[in-house]
Amino acid sequence: MDKPISTVRVRVPAKINLHLGVGALGDDGYHRLTTVFQAVSLYDELTAEAAEPGVCELTMTGEGAQELPTDDRNLAVRAARLVSQRFAGGEPLGVRMTIKKAIPIAGGMAGGSADAAAALLACSVLWDLDADVAELTEVAAELGSDVPFSVLGGTAIGTGRGADVVPALSRGGLHWVLAISAGGLSTPAVYRRFDELEPAGCDLAMPTGLLNALAGGDPVAVAPHLRNDLTAAAVSLDPALQQTLDAGLEHGALAALVSGSGPTCAFLSRNEDDAVELAARLRADAVAGSVRRVKGPVPGARLLT
Template sequence: MQETGLGRVKVRVPAKINLALKVGALAEDGFHPIGTVFHAVSLYDDIEARSADEITVELRGEGAETLPRDEANLAVKAAQLLRESYGVDAGALMSVLKTIPVAGGMAGGSADAAAALLACAMLWDLDTQPQDLHELASQLGSDVPFALIGGTARGTGRGTELVPMISRGSYHWVLAMARDGLGTPQVYRRFDEMHAAGELEPSTEIPTELMNSLATGDVAGVGGALVNDLQAPAISLRPELGSVLDHGRDFGVLGAVLSGSGPTCAFLVRSEEVAMDLAGHLKTHPAVWSVRRAVGPVPGARPVS
């Protein structure tokens, strides 16, 4: 890592959408194997790390007041893991400015953990390679390694085994945040109940149509192949999510999918102009409290001046 010489480092990290999220049956280790296609989009959190005696975090932005500031915060946990792994006798004050929705299914906490790994590695002038940070990220959560690399990537296992994918073209997204979050464990429990009842069939197979469409830059093909196995369980818990998705489909989008375990609904459209019109349309739905526009794919965690 390069020497900054400034006593502070700022890192920007993107949110993610799952273009595909295929979920296997509950395994003996208590986890569900997944097959997913991660896609980084232009909603960002910024972390500035400054030299300090201890590892602490300050949080600003929408929803920041709901987040922990102790070891339960993934950014703090990431910095502590890095310090322990490299035997560092130093701390960091991390100031986080959040614009990624909190508890929105867009991996904001995981993004902050990835940014903390990179920022503190630079701040402490550690001799780390990308694979070193990836291995630490894998210990922190399923979405953390992808936040380091960004772009578009296929994830398997718990989502930490990544292969960057060929992805041509630019993708315009409108993101509708429904009121009140959904806990990921709650949605997975509902997935298991629906599996036991024969209402869905677990599978980690990513649609071939999606892979081919990404490789050729067929944006409409990507929209038609979006899939999320957690969508039906989430809608069964929160029927208004299905209503929001239908509200966007009525506008004539290329594709609509729940992001992760929700409650953010992601809509793929042809252009920035259409995105602006759709954003206005979605704001009329009573279950929607905020609408954002974004493009993808974008790079993962990066230092910024």
């Protein structure tokens, strides 16, 4: 008889929205989106350990982790409880989770959604529930718009509220430099500001130019098609972002955009050498709290043990 699993480790990536088309606020309180996600090589790591039935505890470490709740307000805790409810047939299960954070908090890179995806996968394996990726993705949609993509990773198209996700062809790899702000931006606040600036919403057409460029694998072709309808809203709430975006372009980035609702800024480079040089220049300018080089696409939530 196999020995029960007592510890599971999962690594889960951050995301960049290569395209984020945002529609008007709907009667249901949500915006319709057309987005192209890309998972990039900046990771949170979740460790799940077996605990007494009914126990669901979370500890977080890493920069800014002390600012995050560790009770049922945290998406990872909600994800663990949802897995137990959905797949365990009402049997009380227990878990103690530890998350080591590297994805910036309130940075527009889906850190909370990534942690929820990691919890879904970790708990399903820890509890030996035989939930497949399709089932986990379906449950993920109940937790938030970015969670299904965090399960899948790679490059993908998101529609509806962003939770309806299908893979997109992306040849080769893209080299990015991230300028991560010392502070965060509230996603609801950015969307409220967007509603003030664009009450009728923006175009939700499928970004075929971007998708064709991604399929071709040439970053120079990809660059002119990057778009984020939340940029003006984010910049209006944090005007220093414009200086950061301008600095990246002045130092040779092919393109610059705010990631999601911000305030992380993402710069596309021609290749790894250019990314190394750009990162050094941005660090010298001190235009952000920290600067990181990443590559995409990478897989979504994955088991380490």
